[in-house]
Amino acid sequence: MPVETQETDLNDTQEGADALPFPFNQQTFCRYEPIEKTIDQARVLIVDNLLRNEGDLSDIAREEWGKDVSTHLKRERQIAELALQNIVSNVKRLVKEPHTRVAHVSSVADAVDEFKPDAIVLSGTLRDFDYYNPEILNIFSDFIHQTSLPVLGICGGHQLIGLSFGARVITLDSQEQSERRDNRVTEYQYRLVRIVKPDDPIFQDIDNPQSGIWQDYTREGRILRVWQNHGLQLDQVPTGFTLLATSYLCRNQMMVKRSEGQFGPVSSGKVFRRLEQEPHALGTSQRIPRRADSV
Numbered sequence: 001m002p003v004e005t006q007e008t009d010l011n012d013t014q015e016g017a018d019a020l021p022f023p024f025n026q027q028t029f030c031r032y033e034p035i036e037k038t039i040d041q042a043r044v045l046i047v048d049n050l051l052r053n054e055g056d057l058s059d060i061a062r063e064e065w066g067k068d069v070s071t072h073l074k075r076e077r078q079i080a081e082l083a084l085q086n087i088v089s090n091v092k093r094l095v096k097e098p099h100t101r102v103a104h105v106s107s108v109a110d111a112v113d114e115f116k117p118d119a120i121v122l123s124g125t126l127r128d129f130d131y132y133n134p135e136i137l138n139i140f141s142d143f144i145h146q147t148s149l150p151v152l153g154i155c156g157g158h159q160l161i162g163l164s165f166g167a168r169v170i171t172l173d174s175q176e177q178s179e180r181r182d183n184r185v186t187e188y189q190y191r192l193v194r195i196v197k198p199d200d201p202i203f204q205d206i207d208n209p210q211s212g213i214w215q216d217y218t219r220e221g222r223i224l225r226v227w228q229n230h231g232l233q234l235d236q237v238p239t240g241f242t243l244l245a246t247s248y249l250c251r252n253q254m255m256v257k258r259s260e261g262q263f264g265p266v267s268s269g270k271v272f273r274r275l276e277q278e279p280h281a282l283g284t285s286q287r288i289p290r291r292a293d294s295v
Contacts, residue, residue: 041097045117046087048104049125049156050080051132056106060178061131076126083123087154091121105160106136109143119150122157128177128232129159129169140164155230162252165238172233172249184231185249193247193254195222200244202256 051057051073057065065072084102091098103111105122112120129137141164144151153161159169170176172185195218198206206214206222217223224245233250237243238257245254 037094037096039095041099042091042095042119043099043115043117044091044095044101045108045111045115045120046084046091046100046102047108047111047120047122047157048080048084048102049123049160050083051076051127052104056133056136058131058133061127064131064181072127079126080123087121087123105140108140112143112147112149117149119152120147122151122153122160124154124230125156125160128181129163130177137163155228156232158255159232159234162234162236162238162241162255165241165257167234167236167238169232170235172231174235177232186231187228187247187249189227189229190225191228191247192217193224193226193245195224195245197242197244198222200242200256202244 051061053073054062054069057069062069088100088102091100101111101115101117103115108120137160140160144161144164151161153159163169171180172187173180195203195206197203206219208214209219215225217225230250234252237252237255241255241257243252243255247253
């Protein structure tokens, strides 16, 4: 089985780390992350959740951005390009014969009808959801309630799923989005999150000491180390979903909903292989951990 690896050539700091209790005695970086191409073929629709033009904006966005609308939209597209390229790259690293297509969230249903994907990945977002034209949010809500395809929601995609199922999107210190646009509390860079449902199929083989999929701190302490960059969270776990992982600042780090097929998650794509084995719906507030990914 071909295995692609990522290695980090850093000075050994293990001697000092060993004096600390678990999990603080772990390295502050991942020396080795196996990426196994266990999926032979997959058609993956990647959904662009970022804003494109003035038609995507709400009245609130137009009012707050004023004459700077074009500047903000240009930034949206720059970030979208990085984020979408990152997701496409990760799919190619996980699937032997990948077929991918990118579509905007406003046309997701049409893209599914035309492309006929096996799975869907929702990108992150850059702006607050009250900046979005409500019609876009309604279009996605209608789609996600009807689809039976497995869907993975990353960060803003995770929040969009929750929003569609009745949760509110608030700041990490529990304020409304409009109450604190700037200087928010954030989770940034690599952070530890705690698995609360280790028996969920998403975490298959987590207790297998021979498995190269899971890091030692995950097997020992039920901890995932993931790249994050967000200042928003869902205020609850929506009805019908199961909480899978949590953290100090953000209770709902990962959730899943299984009913007649629907979604899936997760951070570095280690669990993406599960999408081919069982249909499920899932959202994760973590981003695929690549430094170039700003969304």
